[in-house]
Amino acid sequence: MRSMTGYGRINKNIGDYGYNLEIKSLNSKSLNLNVIISPIFSPLEINIQNFIKKHFQRGRINIYIDIKLLKSDDVIDIDLGLAKAYYNALNVLANELHLSGEVNLEILLKFKDILKVSLTDEKIAQIWCGLEKVLEEATNIVINFQEEEGKNLEKVIVEYLKEMKRIVDEISQHADKMKDTYRELINNNLNSLLTDFTNIDEKRMEMEITLLSERSDITEEIDRLNSHIKRFKNLLESSEPSIGQDLDFICQEMHREFNTIASKSKLLEITNLSLEGRSLVNKIREQVQNVH
CATH class of the missing domain: 1.20.140 (Butyryl-CoA Dehydrogenase, subunit A; domain 3)
Structure with missing residues (x-):
């Protein structure tokens, strides 16, 4: 017999990625999942939910996942066309309103849609391969906690x-x-x-x-x-x-x-x-x- 109260945490590097994962389980009449993960890795959420559902049938499960790149990787896309459009528009605005100062990189970086993180399906699969192992370890810790x-x-x-x-x-x-x-x-x-x-x-x-x-x-x-x-x-x-x-x-x-x-x-x-x-x-x- 298991309780619905449990806790497990794993911090591990696998391949080119670092995983920091924490699972907390609390009382609930049914299964209630809450996954906190960077939007960059949102394609992994369905895999995470399906994995958790195999091991937990009841409880409020809070999962915090932080994934880091351990080495430089080409995952940033720069929208040069959009950056130029912002640059030109800001210069026109400055001239029309007689504003001082130059349009520089610091100002352009405030427009978040210029730089975009892009993960290929292959990279998502690699990240999931490591994340699944970490999830398995953290889940076992939680289940052992619940069994005690x-x-x-x-x-x-x-x-x-x-x-x-x-x-x-x-x-x-x-x-x-x-x-x-x-x-x-x-x-x-x-x-x-x-x-x-x-x-x-x-x-x-x-x-x-x-x-x-x-x-x-x-x-x-x-x-x-x-x-x-x-x-x-x-x-x-x-x-x-x-x-x-x-x-x-x-x-x-x-x-x-x-x-x-x-x-x-x-x-x-x-x-x-x-x-x-x-x-x-x-x-x-x-x-x-x-x-x-």
Whole structure:
């Protein structure tokens, strides 16, 4: 099991390029990628996103990438035609407005579109070859971080599950008693209402009592809770790369079962246990929010 919290950083030179890469992962209900990279290397963004999606299914993943050229390379295109056009236009402007000073290189360089960085497909492929290796290393660091955090989360959740199983078992022990209590309550209420009547169909009354008692039966809810706990444990022990959403769904279902038990309960013991169970589910869910 992995948490969604992780961090990894790599600074490495490969071939003619230097790579400085940092990955931070935080909690999120779904996968949310944020890639920060120079616009020069924007053609690599799709490759980066596809790579990350193979390793992360949940979390807010922030990726910072800085790529440097380690040696001089012919990647700058100069738009001489545009530079001359700017130069001529500025001279005309200076003459018309009777401005002093000359149009020099410093002024021309303020027009960013004169100098353009141009990377060929071949260079992009070379840069990606090195970047992919660095991404792999940084991703492994993050995943190892998440797995260590996941171990701590699992210990806490397992203890909560043990406590929940105890609660469910105690509710089960009180379940048969609740049927008898419900029957006794109905009998007492009916007797107080029917004291002035002599002709009472006892069989019909018994049938009504049985029907009402069946409505208070919580056997199915107990069975489902036990099933949810078992499923939860199986997911914790599985090798699935992402189980957080499934665990969260099971928490919702367990909370619903405890609510149903509380609404049916006529015993204070069961009501209190169901409330304790709901509180425990909330604690588990707080931990599950950080499970990848």
